[in-house]
Amino acid sequence: xxxxxxxxxxxxxxxxxxxxxxxxxxxxxxxPIFRPHIHAAAMTYELAHDPRYExxxxxxxxLTGEKxxxxxxxxxxxxxxxxxVRMMRLLGQKTGTCFQRCVGFDALNAVYITTYDIDKKYSxxxxxxxxxxxxxxxxxxxxxxxxxxxxxxxxxxxxxxQSDPDLYVHIVKEKEDGIIVRGAKAHMTGAVNSHExxxxxxxxxxxxxxxxxxxxxxxxxxxxxxxxxxxxxxDLRRLDGDIDCGNAKYxxxxxxxxxxxxxxxxxWERVFMCGEYEFAxxxxxxxxxxxxxxxGGCKVGVADVxxxxxxxxxxxxxxxxxSHIVDKITEMIHMAETCWCCSLACSYEGYKTPSGAYMPSPxxxxxxxxxxxxxxYEWSRLAQDIAGGLVITTPSExxxxxxxxGDLIEKYLKGIANIPTEHRIRxxxxxxxxxxxxxxxxxxxxxxxxxxxxxxxxxxxxxxxKRELAKIIAGIKEDEHFRRIxxxxxxxxxxxxxx
Ligand code: SF4
Ligand code: FE
Numbered sequence: 001x002x003x004x005x006x007x008x009x010x011x012x013x014x015x016x017x018x019x020x021x022x023x024x025x026x027x028x029x030x031x032p033i034f035r036p037h038i039h040a041a042a043m044t045y046e047l048a049h050d051p052r053y054e055x056x057x058x059x060x061x062x063l064t065g066e067k068x069x070x071x072x073x074x075x076x077x078x079x080x081x082x083x084x085v086r087m088m089r090l091l092g093q094k095t096g097t098c099f100q101r102c103v104g105f106d107a108l109n110a111v112y113i114t115t116y117d118i119d120k121k122y123s124x125x126x127x128x129x130x131x132x133x134x135x136x137x138x139x140x141x142x143x144x145x146x147x148x149x150x151x152x153x154x155x156x157x158x159x160x161x162q163s164d165p166d167l168y169v170h171i172v173k174e175k176e177d178g179i180i181v182r183g184a185k186a187h188m189t190g191a192v193n194s195h196e197x198x199x200x201x202x203x204x205x206x207x208x209x210x211x212x213x214x215x216x217x218x219x220x221x222x223x224x225x226x227x228x229x230x231x232x233x234x235d236l237r238r239l240d241g242d243i244d245c246g247n248a249k250y251x252x253x254x255x256x257x258x259x260x261x262x263x264x265x266x267x268w269e270r271v272f273m274c275g276e277y278e279f280a281x282x283x284x285x286x287x288x289x290x291x292x293x294x295x296g297g298c299k300v301g302v303a304d305v306x307x308x309x310x311x312x313x314x315x316x317x318x319x320x321x322x323s324h325i326v327d328k329i330t331e332m333i334h335m336a337e338t339c340w341c342c343s344l345a346c347s348y349e350g351y352k353t354p355s356g357a358y359m360p361s362p363x364x365x366x367x368x369x370x371x372x373x374x375x376x377y378e379w380s381r382l383a384q385d386i387a388g389g390l391v392i393t394t395p396s397e398x399x400x401x402x403x404x405x406g407d408l409i410e411k412y413l414k415g416i417a418n419i420p421t422e423h424r425i426r427x428x429x430x431x432x433x434x435x436x437x438x439x440x441x442x443x444x445x446x447x448x449x450x451x452x453x454x455x456x457x458x459x460x461x462x463x464x465x466k467r468e469l470a471k472i473i474a475g476i477k478e479d480e481h482f483r484r485i486x487x488x489x490x491x492x493x494x495x496x497x498x499x
Pocket of ligand 2: 098189442446447
């Protein structure tokens, strides 16, 4: 297992093609713009060496029997699923932001489960290939980007119907030694500071979308792979002051790229789905379940930091005892712990798949994530409410350090007498960082937008069983009644009506 600094050093062995603000980046490890994201991801390595967290942060590989970082593990039990979310809450608390490595972790588990099922149906050997790849990832303790979301073009068209065929990643050529792929994936969290990219399809596919039903892995510096690092609110603050960043060491959320595959070659041993379109939906659903499970872990760890910052600023402002402040902070805790309950519940309700790997309850994982599309907006609103307007009107660190005006800021931004003004400024900046920027849309759209969760909740909510329960309690003997009046059962009738 790598340590945090070994991980950072390992990034120097890769030469990914990365652009930011019109310039090609020479070295990801040395560019200040990526530094906070790298530090956050490094925490997933560093804590694995801390004896206090060994049980959460490490696991025993079911393939080799060796101790590995949990982020490369295939869940072997319900306990593993629970440890996963406990680990995520811990990392959220330690970084106050997204530590990025979970997407690849979830992709490894989803591809593991799905390749097993594809092989069962078609006698292919994807699962064995994938196990070989997984050994390589585990042995070298690599960070993978889970690359699912295609850019998708016109959302009303299926992949093969798009006016530009490249709007979903697809196979453009099959060769003796591998495949050539083209297309683009959006919102690739942690991409530039990952070692590997594990690609999956983004939606259910039909027979005509066969070329789009593709899963494979390439190194982040594969030839033809272009990463365009995206902008974030206040991103350039990283380049100057430390206080102005709010969370200078670990930064803002995620760190995403638009990832373009310009005819990238993938050798067969790294191809895990090649045209088995009827398994695209399963792969998406399994991945989404794993990733939605996380959000009551990582986001709640982050919320722990925000709640703490809010309680501190209330102290510094001299309002901590006001009953409405106590009430609002209690609301924040209630919402965060509700999301935590959801993550725990979907993990405890997990089950064994035919591959032997465990996955969480899809229904409850989707409920978890749907709550996280809402509650972080509310707890951020309360944090801003309690903190006051200085969250967005605090002068810069450069002015604070200026010999001519710094003392004015020191004097006039003072809260209660015994707390240094600098502490108050730091707390405002942290709350700004955590409640104003990219964190909120990330809670909304990361791991899929709310409607995607609603579709899954509707499908998995077993509405038929609930209808039956109501009829039994209400004393309705449906078949008898309907056959007499309508000539068919109620179920048949509504099936026709709803089409
Ligand atoms: Fe992990 Fe959470 Fe970041 Fe997703 S949003 S990569 S689950 S820390
Ligand atoms: Fe995310």
